[in-house]
Amino acid sequence: xxxxxxxxxxxxxxxxxxxxxxxxxxxxxxxxxxxxxxxxxxxxxxxxxxxxxxxxxxxxxxxxxxxxxxxxxxxxxxxxxxxxxxxxxxxxxxxxxxxxxxxxxxxxxxxxxxxxxxxxxxxxxxxxxxxxxxxxxxxxxxxxxxxxxxxxxxxxxxxxxxxxxxxxxxxxxxxxxxxxxxxxxxxxxxxxxxxxxxxxxxxxxxxxxxxxxxxxxxxxxxxxxxxxxxxxxxxxxxxxxxxxxx
Amino acid sequence: xxxxxxxxxxxxxxxxxxxxxxxxxxxxxxxxxxxxxxxxxxxxxxxxxxxxxxxxxxxxxxxxxxxxxxxxxxxxxxxxxxxxxxxxxxxxxxxxxxxxxxxxxxxxxxxxxxxxxxxxxxxxxxxxxxxxxxxxxxxxxxxxxxxxxxxxxxxxxxxxxxxxxxxxxxxxxxxxxxxxxxxxxxxxxxxxxxxxxxxxxxxxxxxxxxxxxxxxxxxxxxxxxxxxxxxxxxxxxxxxxxxxxxxxxxxxxxxxxxxxxxxxxxxxxxxxxxxxxxxxxxxxxxxxxxxxxxxxxxxxxxxxxxx
Ligand SMILES: Nc1ncnc2c1ncn2[C@@H]1O[C@H](COP(=O)(O)OP(=O)(O)OP(=O)(O)O)[C@@H](O)[C@H]1O
Ligand SMILES: [Mg+2]
Numbered sequence: 001x002x003x004x005x006x007x008x009x010x011x012x013x014x015x016x017x018x019x020x021x022x023x024x025x026x027x028x029x030x031x032x033x034x035x036x037x038x039x040x041x042x043x044x045x046x047x048x049x050x051x052x053x054x055x056x057x058x059x060x061x062x063x064x065x066x067x068x069x070x071x072x073x074x075x076x077x078x079x080x081x082x083x084x085x086x087x088x089x090x091x092x093x094x095x096x097x098x099x100x101x102x103x104x105x106x107x108x109x110x111x112x113x114x115x116x117x118x119x120x121x122x123x124x125x126x127x128x129x130x131x132x133x134x135x136x137x138x139x140x141x142x143x144x145x146x147x148x149x150x151x152x153x154x155x156x157x158x159x160x161x162x163x164x165x166x167x168x169x170x171x172x173x174x175x176x177x178x179x180x181x182x183x184x185x186x187x188x189x190x191x192x193x194x195x196x197x198x199x200x201x202x203x204x205x206x207x208x209x210x211x212x213x214x215x216x217x218x219x220x221x222x223x224x225x226x227x228x229x230x231x232x233x234x235x236x237x238x239x240x241x242x243x244x245x246x
Numbered sequence: 247x248x249x250x251x252x253x254x255x256x257x258x259x260x261x262x263x264x265x266x267x268x269x270x271x272x273x274x275x276x277x278x279x280x281x282x283x284x285x286x287x288x289x290x291x292x293x294x295x296x297x298x299x300x301x302x303x304x305x306x307x308x309x310x311x312x313x314x315x316x317x318x319x320x321x322x323x324x325x326x327x328x329x330x331x332x333x334x335x336x337x338x339x340x341x342x343x344x345x346x347x348x349x350x351x352x353x354x355x356x357x358x359x360x361x362x363x364x365x366x367x368x369x370x371x372x373x374x375x376x377x378x379x380x381x382x383x384x385x386x387x388x389x390x391x392x393x394x395x396x397x398x399x400x401x402x403x404x405x406x407x408x409x410x411x412x413x414x415x416x417x418x419x420x421x422x423x424x425x426x427x428x429x430x431x432x433x434x435x436x437x438x439x440x441x442x443x444x445x446x447x448x449x450x451x452x453x454x455x456x457x458x459x460x461x462x463x464x465x466x467x468x469x470x471x472x473x474x475x476x477x478x479x480x481x482x483x484x485x486x487x488x489x490x491x492x493x494x495x496x497x498x499x500x501x502x503x504x505x506x507x508x509x510x511x512x513x514x515x516x517x518x519x520x521x522x523x524x525x526x527x528x529x530x531x532x533x534x535x536x537x538x539x540x541x542x543x544x545x546x547x548x549x550x551x552x553x
Contacts, residue, residue, distance in 0.1 A: 049534055051530060051534075070533075071530060071533040071534055072533045072536060072537065072538050072539070075533065075534050075535060075536040076536050080534070080535075081534050083531065087525075087527045087528055087530075087531040089528055089546060089549060090491070090549070090550050091546065091547075091548070091549025091550035091551065091552060092545070092546065092549040093549070096545070096549060097535075100532060100535050100536075100537065100545065101535045101536075103535075103536060146535065150535060150536075151536065
């Protein structure tokens, strides 16, 4: 289990981006972080993966304090992170990246299996360089696949996996997430604005302006997000004021 | 008999596995250490200078000719002239690797002057790998001069790589292209320590619809220094593209000076150059997959030079 306690992070300029964030990611559960743009979701993911260091607070994995560990050490301990913006390389191809993630050489069949989870057909992509020639959606799916290929994964963080991905690939991805959580007992953290992902979550955390503004089980939170609020915003022909007065 | 060092170098630079399939000439310390012609590819001594004349019959298809050269002793300065005449409609691969090795304090140098004359419609894939090995204070030099004369609708692809260990290199490549001729050059150079590499291209696009595409990728590590210069002259309706892409590490330095000359209204010439260190996010991405910073950097460079 990954636990985060009172985590705060600010920019060099002093601007506070994350303020006393606490949350837990239990094994075999899927937690979704959602919330407005600029709220601090990606920043939190970077702190978890070790790309940034907090000003204060603690991150622990299975009871061990990993706050001071660097990126590599956290990865080796099982933390994976699929970037919101995929990274492009001039020389590495898809096979290279998958093998680096798995830390061994992979057969074509194995790579095919991994790429299939994000709706890509391996044969066409195995030797494709991960450079600017890939479309946005292709690059995004390869980025996600690299984390699915990761060796010894325990805690997997996906930053807006839905972005730029077509409906068909997205369905395969949802299946993959469900399998990771239920069959493989991983802790999943998915940053998302997507209803389908919220629907398969166990817990939902809303982060806005660097704070956890809501947290609870899916049932508790979704009621609030899509129940009352939806009714309030869509008054079926009436405007908001009318609805409130009604 | 080849000595062990020569065999090792041959393995690295020319896919040698104890033998070659097809025509070949092995040059070792300035001497011929084995030669074989085939029915379609004839290798002969050059009359005026040390070196070879390689004649490839018109219509020869799918054959490979190997002409590796190794210098394995300090104090040798090996100068060789090789001419290739590729007949009309031939389609062949030429593998020319070079390894230089010195264990003592004396310098070692290979200076290969290659001339390719392609007849109408001939197609050639030219592969060249360079490496320097051995300890000792002697400097390892490889200085290739390549001159290409391409006839109508011919195609030449030059795939060259300097893997490492070469202290000084001066590479000079010139091309003269006729109507519809295409020249594709992929060059990769890695330098480290106090090595220097200097590469210079001059291509004259003289024929209508001729084209050249030069892509040079370099990695300058340590205190090494590389210089890239290309000049493409478009003298007819033609297309020219050159790209110099360099990665810097440590205190490496690179000077890229591309030059384009358009002497015809319908000459389309483009140059791209990018020099910089490895983007931090590339290293970080590989770290999140479990690689250390050094491992990530090595993998990125390996891929960059292979691609
Ligand atoms: N390195 C940085 N330099 C400047 N500002 C930063 C930096 N990193 C984050 N920020 C700022 O911190 C805030 C939170 O950014 P973050 O990327 O975490 O938001 P987010 O919740 O992931 O947003 P989105 O939904 O748009 O992806 C934003 O205002 C952002 O501009
Ligand atoms: Mg974000």
